[in-house]
Amino acid sequence: MSWINARRRRPAAGYAALLLGLVVVALVYGSLTSRGGVSQAAVGAQPDITAGKDLFQATCSSCHGLEAQGTSQAPSLIGAGAAAVYFQMSTGRMPAKEVGAENERGPVTFTPQQIEDIAGYVASLGGGPAIPTAEQVDPRKGNPGVGEELFSANCAQCHGFAGAGGALTYGKDAPPLTRATPTQIYTAMLTGPEAMPVFDDGALPPEAKRDIIAYITQTRVEPNPGGFSLGRTGPVTEGLVIFLGGLGFLVLIALWITARRRDPRPTGPIGTEQK
Amino acid sequence: MSDMEETEGAEAPVAPHRVIGTPPPSPRLLGSTAVAEPDAEAAAAVADGGEAVPEHVVGLPLDDPRVVEHGKRAERVVAACFTLAFFTGCGFVAAYVGLGVHTVDKTLRSNLALGLSLSLTLVLLGLGALIWVRHLMPDIEMTEERHDLRSDDKDRQTFEQTFKQGAGYSQFVKRPLIRRTLMLGTLPLLAAPVVLLRDLGPQPGTSLRHTVWSPGRRLLVQGINRPITPAQFNAPGSMITIVPEGYEDDADALTKAAVILIKFEPGQLQVPTRHAGGTLIGTMNWTVDNIVAYSKICTHVGCPVALYEQTTHHILCPCHQSTFDATTGATVIFGPAPRPLPQLPLAVDSSGYLVSRSDFTQPVGPSFWERG
Numbered sequence: 001m002s003w004i005n006a007r008r009r010r011p012a013a014g015y016a017a018l019l020l021g022l023v024v025v026a027l028v029y030g031s032l033t034s035r036g037g038v039s040q041a042a043v044g045a046q047p048d049i050t051a052g053k054d055l056f057q058a059t060c061s062s063c064h065g066l067e068a069q070g071t072s073q074a075p076s077l078i079g080a081g082a083a084a085v086y087f088q089m090s091t092g093r094m095p096a097k098e099v100g101a102e103n104e105r106g107p108v109t110f111t112p113q114q115i116e117d118i119a120g121y122v123a124s125l126g127g128g129p130a131i132p133t134a135e136q137v138d139p140r141k142g143n144p145g146v147g148e149e150l151f152s153a154n155c156a157q158c159h160g161f162a163g164a165g166g167a168l169t170y171g172k173d174a175p176p177l178t179r180a181t182p183t184q185i186y187t188a189m190l191t192g193p194e195a196m197p198v199f200d201d202g203a204l205p206p207e208a209k210r211d212i213i214a215y216i217t218q219t220r221v222e223p224n225p226g227g228f229s230l231g232r233t234g235p236v237t238e239g240l241v242i243f244l245g246g247l248g249f250l251v252l253i254a255l256w257i258t259a260r261r262r263d264p265r266p267t268g269p270i271g272t273e274q275k
Numbered sequence: 276m277s278d279m280e281e282t283e284g285a286e287a288p289v290a291p292h293r294v295i296g297t298p299p300p301s302p303r304l305l306g307s308t309a310v311a312e313p314d315a316e317a318a319a320a321v322a323d324g325g326e327a328v329p330e331h332v333v334g335l336p337l338d339d340p341r342v343v344e345h346g347k348r349a350e351r352v353v354a355a356c357f358t359l360a361f362f363t364g365c366g367f368v369a370a371y372v373g374l375g376v377h378t379v380d381k382t383l384r385s386n387l388a389l390g391l392s393l394s395l396t397l398v399l400l401g402l403g404a405l406i407w408v409r410h411l412m413p414d415i416e417m418t419e420e421r422h423d424l425r426s427d428d429k430d431r432q433t434f435e436q437t438f439k440q441g442a443g444y445s446q447f448v449k450r451p452l453i454r455r456t457l458m459l460g461t462l463p464l465l466a467a468p469v470v471l472l473r474d475l476g477p478q479p480g481t482s483l484r485h486t487v488w489s490p491g492r493r494l495l496v497q498g499i500n501r502p503i504t505p506a507q508f509n510a511p512g513s514m515i516t517i518v519p520e521g522y523e524d525d526a527d528a529l530t531k532a533a534v535i536l537i538k539f540e541p542g543q544l545q546v547p548t549r550h551a552g553g554t555l556i557g558t559m560n561w562t563v564d565n566i567v568a569y570s571k572i573c574t575h576v577g578c579p580v581a582l583y584e585q586t587t588h589h590i591l592c593p594c595h596q597s598t599f600d601a602t603t604g605a606t607v608i609f610g611p612a613p614r615p616l617p618q619l620p621l622a623v624d625s626s627g628y629l630v631s632r633s634d635f636t637q638p639v640g641p642s643f644w645e646r647g
Contacts (some may be wrong), residue, residue, distance in 0.1 A: 025530055073408070142451075146498055146499065149498040149500035149584025150497070150499070152517050153497040153498055153516035153581070154497075154514070154515060154581065155499075157579070157581045157593055158582050158584040166593070168591065169586075169589055169598060170586065171315055172584070177499075192510075194510050194586065195584035195585060195586045196585065197513055197514035197537075197583050197584075198510040198511070198512040198513045198514075198585065199513065199514075199515065200509075200510040200513060201510060202504075202506070202516045203503060203507060203508070204499075205499070208499050211498075255299050257405060257409075
């Protein structure tokens with residue numbers, strides 16, 4: 001403490017405190033947002049179910065069982081459908097790095113054709129939701145206005161009002177939708193991966209899903225008033241920034257205003273007169 | 276600056292003043308400052324090391340060449356700040372007059388220009404004033420005497436006399452008719468606030484206890500406003516936000532009537548129980564085909580709760596982390612919510628669509644003291 005006491009009034013102390021604050025904010029922000037992996041998978045190829053079965057038994061069966069019947073570690077995939085396989089594998093969540101309640105988006109280790117093959121094999125086991133056509137997920141054919149209302153009512157609680165993601169219970173989180181492709185968004189709604197509820201076609205018809213996709217893709221190109229997006233997570237970041245940044249800045253200004261000056265400053269004559 | 280320089284006797288050291296409310300300086304410090312050491316940094320370091328109130332250090336005389344040179348530089352910086360403030364202030368006026376606001380883009384640009392120019396003007400004025408105070412005004416400690424709040428007896432007597440004299444001249448005491456009619460005339464003004472405040476009503480009455488849900492009212496999917504059948508809502512793990520038919524766009528009604536619909540696997544849903552008038556009642560017959568409907572309004576402070584995890588069957592309120600277990604009648608398992616989310620009794624109408632069996636049987640939203 002005496003080391004700090006001896007130095008806290010130096011002119012450089014204010015700048016040092018500011019720098020320290022900025023570094024801490026940058027580190028916290030970086031640790032919260034760093035997430036690797038880019039993935040993209042095309043849709044439309046014809047699945048080869050035999051090849052898909054071979055791939056499945058080589059890479060998936062250790063957890064899901066040789067006939068996809070499920071094990072104590074992972075659920076049965078009979079009836080899961082091609083859409084679920086497509087979502088999980090095209091976002092790099094499967095094959096999972098470890099067994100847990102939640103898998104993060106990661107690098108994709110399979111080609112689009114291989115994913116199609118495995119999806120075709122799983123679909124052949126017991127039906128389930130299929131991968132949508134390109135037209136079903138075309139954002140230009142959707143109505144972002146209707147999509148906004150649907151998104152606000154059913155998605156924004158977890159994914160944030162602009163799809164920036166958010167926290168769930170017990171350390172889980174809803175991922176940001178910034179890199180999800182229209183087909184991935186569609187298949188996620190259709191199958192309800194992990195903690196996400198299912199929005200199947202009875203509750204949300206395909207056109208409604210397309211409206212939601214149109215809204216999500218529209219938010220990505222919206223300009224940021226003021227120039228900074230702040231992660232688009234809403235009042236939380238804005239409050240954090242103004243609290244740490246704005247309030248801290250005002251404190252530093254106050255320190256500077258009342259700091260002791262080091263340069264020559266006249267007293268003497270007027271001081272003695274005032275007495 | 277020029278009139279300051281005329282003063283003489285600059286070398287006389289000033290004894291340290293003690294500010295009221297501060298501890299007395301230690302004897303060691305008194306000795307060190309009495310030397311009138313012009314090096315302020317050294318004195319400050321001694322004061323800091325001693326953990327005492329820093330003493331007032333006597334600076335250089337006004338006519339010292341270093342002070343004069345420093346003052347000239349500071350004067351130029353202050354003048355530059357004020358001049359820049361003039362230009363940014365002109366920029367504010369120009370932006371207000373010149374930039375249109377009739378589209379979103381134009382308004383954004385106008386707001387940016389107005390905010391930037393006005394804040395720059397104010398910051399530059401403040402900065403100039405600060406540099407002025409810190410670098411030009413001499414560093415003088417002054418002591419101001421404190422006076423008693425009570426006036427002295429002579430002043431009080433004079434005031435009393437003046438008051439009585441005025442009262443006599445006005446004949447306020449002598450003429451009761453005027454005095455009483457004046458009081459009568461101001462009486463309605465005193466009553467006016469009562470009337471005005473009363474008109475802030477009407478009182479909520481029993482409106483907090485009811486929503487627009489009524490027997491046979493269809494459940495519509497919010498956004499696409501379509502009724503839904505149990506067969507359409509048949510994927511376990513599904514969740515959707517529901518609005519009452521006829522009130523799809525009535526924001527006032529929806530603030531209380533919004534509902535979330537959740538579908539379970541057979542056997543997952545345990546018998547939800549409710550207290551009604553002190554007795555425990557089962558509400559399994561309020562569900563249809565493992566579909567259950569809960570109020571979307573949190574019972575804590577009324578945030579919308581729709582953060583539903585299909586793996587854990589938890590409904591989480593994003594405002595204060597109240598967590599409800601959807602399988603057991605939305606009982607509170609964590610957080611500040613005082614009671615479960617009210618459950619909407621469901622039925623199926625003759626066309627096969629999901630409808631409400633009745634209104635909620637208890638008030639929705641934040642709990643209030645007469646809830647019953």
